Amino acid sequence: MATNVNAEALKEAPIPEAIEKQAASKQTVDPYNVQGEVGEDGVVKAIDYNKLVEEFGTKKIDQALLDRLERVTGKKPHRFLRRGIVFSHRDLELILDRYEKGEPFFLYTGRGPSSDSVHVGHTIPFEFTKWLQDTFDVPLVIMMTDDEKYLFSDKRTIEEVEGYCSNNAKDIIAVGFDPSKTFIFSDFQFMGGAFYKNVVRLSKHITLNQARAIFGFNDSTNIGRIHFGSIQGASSWASSFPHIFGEDESKTVAIPCLIPCAIDQDPYFRMTRDVSARLKYKNTNTSYAKPALIHSRFLDALQGPGTKMSASIDESAIFMRDTPNQIKNKINKYAYSGGKVTVEEHREKGGDTSVDVAFQYLRFFLEDDEELEKIRVAYESGEMLTGELKAICIKELQTYVAAFQERRAKVDDEAVRFIMETRPLKWNGNPRAPIVVPQVQNGDGDAAAEGGDGKLTKNQLKKLEKQKQIEAKKAQKAKEKGEKDKGDAQA
Ligand code: TRP
Secondary structure, eight states: OOOOOOHHHHHHSOOHHHHTTOOOBOOEEETTEEEOOBOTTSOBOOOOHHHHHHHHTOEEOOHHHHHHHHHHHSSOOOHHHHTTSEEEEESHHHHHHHHHHTOOOEEEEEEOOOOSOOBHHHHHHHHHHHHHHHHHOOOEEEEEOHHHHHHTOSSOOHHHHHHHHHHHHHHHHHTTOOGGGEEEEEHHHHOSHHHHHHHHHHHHTOOHHHHHHHHOOOTTSOHHHHHHHHHHHHTTSGGGOHHHHOSOHHHHTTOOEEEEEEGGGHHHHHHHHHHHHHOBGGGSSOBOOOOEEEEEOOOEETTEEEEEOOTTOGGGOOBTTOOHHHHHHHHHHHSOOOSOSSHHHHHHHOOOTTTOHHHHHHHHHOOOHHHHHHHHHHHHTTSSOHHHHHHHHHHHHHHHHHHHHHHHHTOOHHHHHHHTSOOOOOOOOOTTSOOOOOOOOTTTTTHHHHSSSOOOOHHHHHHHHHHHHHHHHHHHHHHHHHHHHHHHHHO
16 A cells, blocks of 8 residues: 655645645646646646647537537447536547548557556546447557656656556456457557557657647756657557558558547647648658547546645545545545535535535546436535535445456456457447448548648549549439430320
């Protein structure tokens, strides 16, 4: 049990006491820093997710998009979508277009193996990814960034992250991915061949100036860190995985991925999308497909809004190896409450669900919408007390963690070996789509639409020309038929 709140841990994710001493600053969210705005009073505010959508230039997931998702997949959107936990996206519509037409795409996500202590916050993007895989029935690749976690820590050794990597792979498998459709890989092990070619293609198109602007590097940053983005980005391209998508790059470059990730990972893929549009397959007009994204927000630490769960601070999080009793004690002892100080005051004024950690966790983990709404109303009206709310939350988390532990106990070394083996995958895609031979279009996806000049590629022009000819022929036939029918009628 990692109960040590050491100096390193404080640096990674300050606990509230440490936060209170900070100077005022704006909110920062990038792959290496997640920190809410610090006010003049030195207190950290909750992360403003709407502001991130604006700053990053992503799109909010609105009801119309959720309705379409439901229509296209025939499945009720996951509770994370219904409740704005998965709240933002890039080009999700294009992925739905493809799904409707039975055109191929894949899912890509990852994890930085930085510790053996996996907490409930870590499982959120993976649980959602599993839902996407079950819903779309497509291949999934999961990158373990052992290299990243070595490069971005002053202390960790390569051997240390290697150990985390295989344990974390077991945790990920325990989420319940279908092994026949899932490839988990470690950067250290998988680097080479088609993947490395794509890493280099990407890195050649990013200047030091751009990397600095995107990630905030400076002159003292080690060059491994500066280069790392091209590794995380290169897995967005299907051509990095010939064992899954085949060797024919003229086809695979046009297959896009959908990346479920926490919003802090967006900068990597903003950069990759930019390069994708500029990078041409063998100097033809075919661009690399831009990755689409779907972003989740963070689960607050037990200390409440403005704090983030830390793997190295036991009091900050519910860990996936916690016992039912530990869960109970942590929630009761540490979970920040939106309740009032006295029972009388609470009964009169009610609790604040927007800051109450137990309620927030229920939003993440309680499946039943109606029950959640009942709890909200009861708590806000003062009818339900903090202790009662916490008891419901404890039960829900105990169930969630116990189910995970049961699956985790069954994951052995062989399961890890299998899922990390470079091998073909099997998937079916959309059962309702017209059966198409995975057709690869030129200037795939949005490259032409968003690419800048709006000009059509040669191939698109050819296609248009062909379509015109077909339509002309059809019209001609219809006309002839019409004349024939007329003739028949007259006869
Ligand atoms: N950088 C991520 C982390 O530290 C790991 C990662 C790699 C990832 N590729 C990804 C996360 C794609 C989400 C999507 O956890």
